[in-house]
Amino acid sequence: MSLKTRILGLVSALILVASLATWLSYRALSEDIIERWGQQVAEIQVRYDSARLLQSLEREIGLARQMADSSTLIQWALSPNDPALEDAAIRQMESFRANFRDNSYFVALLENGHYYFNNTDNEFAGKQFRYVLDPQDPDDAWFYQLIDEGRDFHLNVNPDTELGVTKLWIDVLMRGPDGEILGMVGTGMELDRFLQDIVDINQDGITTLFVDYNGAIQLYRDRNYIDFASIIKPEGQKNTVDLLFDNPDDQKKVLGMLQMLKNSGGEEGKVASSFVTVDGRKHLAGVAYLPAIGWFEITLLDLQTLLPVSYLWPLVGVFLATLLITLLLFHLLISRRVLGPVMALEGAVKQVREGNFRLPPLPKPDNEIGRLSSHFEEMTASLKDSTEDLQGQVDERTRELHRLARRDPLTELGNRRALDELFAAEIERANREGNGFGVLWLDIDHFKTINDQQGHQSGDAILCDVAHWLRASLRPYDQAGRWGGDEFVVILSPCDSHTLNHIGQRVRSHVETQSNAMGMPVTISVGGHLAKPGETLDEILKQADKALYRAKQSGRNRLVTSDQDERDTETTA
Ligand SMILES: Nc1nc2c(ncn2[C@@H]2O[C@H](COP(=O)(O)OP(=O)(O)OP(=O)(O)O)[C@@H](O)[C@H]2O)c(=O)[nH]1
Numbered sequence: 001m002s003l004k005t006r007i008l009g010l011v012s013a014l015i016l017v018a019s020l021a022t023w024l025s026y027r028a029l030s031e032d033i034i035e036r037w038g039q040q041v042a043e044i045q046v047r048y049d050s051a052r053l054l055q056s057l058e059r060e061i062g063l064a065r066q067m068a069d070s071s072t073l074i075q076w077a078l079s080p081n082d083p084a085l086e087d088a089a090i091r092q093m094e095s096f097r098a099n100f101r102d103n104s105y106f107v108a109l110l111e112n113g114h115y116y117f118n119n120t121d122n123e124f125a126g127k128q129f130r131y132v133l134d135p136q137d138p139d140d141a142w143f144y145q146l147i148d149e150g151r152d153f154h155l156n157v158n159p160d161t162e163l164g165v166t167k168l169w170i171d172v173l174m175r176g177p178d179g180e181i182l183g184m185v186g187t188g189m190e191l192d193r194f195l196q197d198i199v200d201i202n203q204d205g206i207t208t209l210f211v212d213y214n215g216a217i218q219l220y221r222d223r224n225y226i227d228f229a230s231i232i233k234p235e236g237q238k239n240t241v242d243l244l245f246d247n248p249d250d251q252k253k254v255l256g257m258l259q260m261l262k263n264s265g266g267e268e269g270k271v272a273s274s275f276v277t278v279d280g281r282k283h284l285a286g287v288a289y290l291p292a293i294g295w296f297e298i299t300l301l302d303l304q305t306l307l308p309v310s311y312l313w314p315l316v317g318v319f320l321a322t323l324l325i326t327l328l329l330f331h332l333l334i335s336r337r338v339l340g341p342v343m344a345l346e347g348a349v350k351q352v353r354e355g356n357f358r359l360p361p362l363p364k365p366d367n368e369i370g371r372l373s374s375h376f377e378e379m380t381a382s383l384k385d386s387t388e389d390l391q392g393q394v395d396e397r398t399r400e401l402h403r404l405a406r407r408d409p410l411t412e413l414g415n416r417r418a419l420d421e422l423f424a425a426e427i428e429r430a431n432r433e434g435n436g437f438g439v440l441w442l443d444i445d446h447f448k449t450i451n452d453q454q455g456h457q458s459g460d461a462i463l464c465d466v467a468h469w470l471r472a473s474l475r476p477y478d479q480a481g482r483w484g485g486d487e488f489v490v491i492l493s494p495c496d497s498h499t500l501n502h503i504g505q506r507v508r509s510h511v512e513t514q515s516n517a518m519g520m521p522v523t524i525s526v527g528g529h530l531a532k533p534g535e536t537l538d539e540i541l542k543q544a545d546k547a548l549y550r551a552k553q554s555g556r557n558r559l560v561t562s563d564q565d566e567r568d569t570e571t572t573a
Pocket residue numbers: 443444445446447448449451455456457458459460463484485486552
C-alpha cells in the first residue's frame with residue numbers, strides 16, 4: 001500500500017472517529033435540548049389542555065355546586081316524601097337543566113334512593129323520577145361508594161345502562177344544615193362529544209389523556225382504555241395509565257411521576273417529564289396535576305413526528321459535503337506539499353542507488369521535505385564528485401596493474417604474458433594484411449656458469465644489461481620481452497629476411513661489444529624465424545626455438561634463422 005493511500009486512509013479514519021464523537025455529542029446534546037424543549041412544550045400543552053378542560057367543566061361544576069346548595073332542593077331532600085316540596089324541587093331542577101351545557105341533570109336522594117333525571121330532549125317531562133337506587137345493584141354502586149367516601153366533588157366516566165348513555169358525570173354531594181349528606185346532584189356530558197372537543201384534538205404527534213388520582217384512565221381518544229366506573233373498581237382491576245406502556249421501566253417512570261406530583265402537594269403548574277416508548281416510538285411524556293378536578297393530565301409528544309429524523313438530513317448532507325471537501329483539500333495539499341516531493345525524492349534515491357547522478361530538478365516545498373530534497377541534491381553532487389574521483393583513481397590503478405602484470409620486474413621488458421598478447425595481435429594483423437613478421441629468440445650463453453662463478457646477483461645485473469643492449473639495438477617500433485630465465489624474444493614488424501638477419505646480428509654483436517667494453521664478456525645465441533601469414537604461435541615459436549637450438553649446437557654467439565644455415569659472428573658482424 002502506497003504512503004499516499006495510507007495517509008489518506010488514516011486521515012479518513014481520524015475524520016470518521018472525530019465525526020462519530022461529534023455525532024454522539026450532538027446526539028447527547030440534542031437529546032438534552034429536545035428534553036428541555038419537550039418539557040416546555042409539554043408545560044404549555046398541559047396548561048392549554050387543562051384550561052380547555054377546566055373551561056368546559058368549571059361552569060358546569062359551578063352550576064352543579066349551586067344546585068347542590070339550592071335551599072329548595074335541600075328542604076325537599078330533608079322531607080323527600082312531601083309532594084309539594086317535590087314539585088318545587090323538580091321545577092328548580094328543570095330551571096338548572098336549561099342552564100347545563102348538556103341540558104341534563106340528575107338528583108339522587110340518600111334517604112329513599114330516588115333517582116331523578118331529565119335530558120336535553122325533555123324526554124322525561126313529568127316523570128323525572130326514573131327509578132330507585134339499589135345498594136345491591138352494581139350499576140348503582142357508584143352512588144353508595146361516593147357517599148361512603150364523602151367527597152364533595154367527583155368526576156366520573158360511567159355508562160348509565162338504565163339510561164343507555166355514557167357520560168362524563170359531575171357529581172356534587174348535597175349536604176343538610178348540619179353537614180349531613182342528603183344526596184347527590186349533578187350533570188353529565190356526552191362522552192363522545194367531550195372527547196372530540198377536548199381530547200381527540202387534531203394535533204399531529206400530540207396525545208392528551210386524563211387520569212384520575214389513582215392513575216385510572218378517564219379521558220383518552222381510545223375508549224377501550226377508559227376505566228369506566230372507576231370509582232367502584234377495586235385496586236388492581238382498574239385501567240391505569242401504565243397499560244399504555246410496554247416497557248416496565250416506562251410504566252414505573254410514569255407512575256413515579258404521578259407519585260412525585262402527588263407528594264409535592266399538587267403544586268399548581270408543576271410539570272414532570274420523561275422519555276418513554278409508546279407503540280415502539282419514542283415519546284416525551286409530560287405530566288401535570290389539576291387540583292381543581294383532582295386529575296392528572298398526561299401529554300405524550302411523539303418526537304419522531306414532531307422532530308422527524310428527516311430534519312437531520314440537510315445536516316448530514318452538509319456534514320458529508322464538508323467531509324468530502326476536507327478530504328479533497330487535504331489530498332491536494334498533502335500531494336503538493338508532502339507526497340509529491342517525497343515520491344520524487346524516492347525516485348531520485350533509486351536513481352542514485354543505481355549509479356545515475358543526473359537528477360531531474362526535485363520539487364522543493366517550503367518545509368522539511370523541501371529542505372531534505374535540497375540536502376539530498378547537495379549530497380548527490382558531492383557523491384558524484386567523489387565517485388568520479390574514485391573511479392579515476394581505480395582506472396589509473398587498473399592501468400598500472402595491467403602494465404605491471406605485463407612487465408618483467410627485473411629487466412623492465414614485457415613479460416611472457418605481454419609477449420603472448422603481442423604475438424596474438426601480430427598474428428591476427430599478419431593474417432589480415434597478408435604480411436609476415438620476424439621473431440628473434442635469444443639465450444645468453446653459459447649463463448649458468450656466470451651465475452655459478454659470479455653469483456646470482458651479478459647474473460641479475462647481466463640480465464638487465466642484456467635487456468638494455470637489446471632495446472638499444474632494435475627499431476623504436478620493435479617489441480622485446482623476457483620469455484623467462486635467460487631467454488628473450490623480439491617481434492620485428494614490419495620485417496623481411498634481410499631485416500631479420502640484420503637486426504639479429506646487430507643485437508648479438510652489440511651485446512658482445514658492450515659486454516667486452518665493460519670487461520665482463522657475455523655472448524648470446526639467437527634463433528630467427530620469419531613468420532608467414534597463417535602460421536600459428538606454436539609453429540612460429542617452434543621454428544625460432546629450433547633455430548636457437550642450432551645456434552647453440554653450432555658453437556653459440558651466433559644467429560641462425562629457420563630458413564638458412566648458421567652464420568657466425570665473424571661473417572656477419
Ligand atoms: N641470476 C639469475 N639467474 C637465472 C635467472 N633465471 C634463470 N637463471 C639461471 O639461468 C641459468 C640458465 O641456464 P641454461 O640456459 O639452462 O644453460 P646455460 O648455462 O645458459 O647454457 P647454454 O644455454 O646452453 O649456453 C640457470 O642456471 C638458471 O638458474 C634469474 O632471474 N637470475
